[in-house]
Amino acid sequence: MYDIKDKWSSLLNHMHTILIKRHFKHVGVHSILGYPFIRLFGEETISIGANTYIEPNVELTAWTHYKNQTFNPTIAIGDGCTIRHGAQISAINHIHIGNNLLTGPDVLISDNAHGYNCTTEEMNTRPQDREVISKGGITIGNNVWLGAKVVVLPGVTIGDGVVIGAGSVVTKDIPPYCIAAGVPAKVIKQM
16 A cells, blocks of 8 residues: 555655657657656657656757857657666667666666777866767667666667666677676677
8 A cells, every 4th residue: 555655755756757758759649657757868869669658867968069169869658668767767869668667776778988099198188078979879679677787888779678687787788588697798698
């Protein structure tokens, strides 16, 4: 049975969704956008499918510009996904997430980074003043489970039905229907 705090939180999340969903490119029916977002930027380029729940305290950013740079990002999140609190999803390129993604808390999915040359000059520049670059977009298939604190880096494709163990860092493609874990993540079991 819900207590008052749970009922209040549910009402707040529903009201928040009603108020902000018009700013997104698309939000499907019965999707909930939890209140509050840690950071929300570029929502006009973000599509969210039906029956998806994004918990409160998530960062969802599609950077159309950063300092003197301009980008054409897209973030597409499928139907039936659950994105847990503390998640950060950040794009300057593209992030495409299939249906039924489940994440643990504090997941990072980012197709971009500050700086790329690793020269002494660049490394003597504040990271936030370096150029933002992308080594490629990210594609995550259907029915994927990302454990707590998983990091998915640019240029990666994760196949359908994959499980990524908690704390893993995904730096390379993961084929469908397997379990991967580690830093960097490696396939430990193929179905």
